[in-house]
Amino acid sequence: MNHFPFMKYKWLYFGFSTLIVIPGIISLIMFGLRLSIDFTGGTLLEIQTKSPAQPAQIIELAKAQQIEIFSVQPSPDNIYLLRSKSITQEQSNLLKTELGKNYGEVVEKRFETVGPTIGAELTQKSFLAVIVASVFIIIYLAWSFKSVPAPYTSWKFGASAVLALLHDVIVVVGIFSLFGHFFKVEIDALFITALLTIIGFSVHDTIVVFDRVRENLPKMPKHTFEEIVDFSITETLNRSLNTSMTVVLTLTSLLLFGGETIRWFVVALLIGIVSGTYSSIFNASPILVLWENKHR
């Protein structure tokens, strides 16, 4: 049988994954994540002024109103994104009036304010959601792969898939920590949404490979587990790539034409899906091989 000896190079794949993951982890330790007001609480105010304004001056004017502004991010067309501690609509109205005196009519495009309790809840819920999703996927896969013949164990299939999935989560979170530091990209509720979507999608490709391993196990009794996995990957490589490709295509279209608001959401999904395809072939399968071979 013709197949590519994928598993022969498993340490190379682990090495490559480490190379991708390490900078992200270092960045997570050094810079952490740049959390949006969804998590930290606070106010985000997007305004458009008639005549151009100086960020430093906006901060000064706000200070006079007892509003502490952390940052002013200017965009084209005199649009400014202000971040501050949680303020009320009334305070924001006062600020707009004050700014209006200096820069002409002020249009409020967006006003978001989140209290600290809501932020803390979201953080808690996010962690819980990622953990619960992982646990459910292990349980489902263990159940679905229960027909795997002895001496192989079905929950190892589930756990290997989840390890690969955690790899994807770490890759995306790590890269966004770097993005946060260098491009000021924020982690918001949508980012968590992207993470969970990635979790769901990451196991797709893993399942395609594992499903084939399950099918081939009774058919190829004379082959080693490693050979069966190699063979299964070779057989399913085309569909793994094609199913990811269709998703990458629609996401790329969204990235190019979909507008500013969801840009980083789409980027997170794209990175996650590419990482998911890689990890299902080059992480989930080798982990399963190492694990199942341990006692033989």
Next chain:
Amino acid sequence: MRTSIIISACLLVAVLINMPPQFSIAGRKFYRPSINLNLLGKPFVRDLNFKLGLDLQGGTHLVYEADTSKIPDADKPQAVLATKDNIERRINSLGVSEPLIQVANTVNQFRLIIELPGVSDVTEAINTIGQTAQLEFRLPTSASPSSILDFAPTDLTGKDLRIAQVQFDGGNQVGGNPSIGLEFTSEGGEKFAKITRENTGKQLAIFLDGMPLTAPVINQEITDGKAVITGNFALEEAKRLTIQLNAGALPVPIKIIEQRTIGASLGNESISKSLFAGIIGYLVILLFMVFNYGFKGVLANVALTIYILLSLSIFKLIPVTLTLAGIAGFILSVGMAVDANILIFERIKEEIRWGRPKRAAMELGFHRAWTSVRDSNVSSLITAGILFWFGTGSVRGFALTLIVGILVSLFTSIIITRNLVRAFYSK
């Protein structure tokens, strides 16, 4: 045969639902139908327009936290109901079309989530919502009052009322006539005793925010601070009245803990951009499938088009509130909807490579790819379900579009494609 009838029927309905509201062909005008049914006593009315989230049509999303710490535990449910009712009434006075008001209970506090689409003056809205209800007891100024102007306020107000509850004649048995029991505070009881003593035989009207609720006649002096309003109340009517009375009796301070206001201009721009991205994405997928799977790819593309029509119909029927993230989720799902077909077609290729006759290979492809199709979709459903539980607003919209997308794509990519493949390859 039967399946193709079902499929055609689905398709016809989907096309009808997704038609533009009105259009004309050769000078004749056509209108999109709307739904107005009565299902098992519940009205089911849909105008078949897309329901747009606040981020797309502009408006404000408010979350209030209600402080019920000063209210005795036993009275909390009434207080919560009364607060919600009070806020609903105030929002209706603002004239907002299709406001959304939800009560969200957490462990020991309750929250009100309010969405006001298309509100231009948010400051006014917030001020109006934040007011507490003013309950007043008014006495007539003339012998035969003919309008609400003929009543003058007394010193008895909502502050003096401890609670209002629905009671039943002949003890607390359900089945008697419902009446409304009022319990005053000790100070309120004294005021009430004085009023009832001096005005026996007159009406004592109760006003909420300047509007009359009810105007019972005082039968005798009441000194124990407990009064009963009798009358031919229907149970619903009595409940409604107690809720309104409690709005004055059990004022609950509310505080904004989250606010998101989005201008309408931002939304319009987002819709057109997403629409364009979606169309490009769809076209690229069509090309990809034809390039990789030839005529079978064309059939999958037909199924994909049906998928889009069906999903959009379901969004209109449920209705799913479309947010920017939700639309992104749907565009993403267009890429995922063909996945099952890819798995099946690759399997067919394999079966042919292993020497199966073409027609047997087609059937086997659908059959044998099923486990991997099922498992991958279930894993997505698990995460989408968790997202739905975890999220609010925008995140929920995304999760719901994803869930609808996965379920519909299973139907189109398996049942519809299989029938198309059978129809074209069976000869």
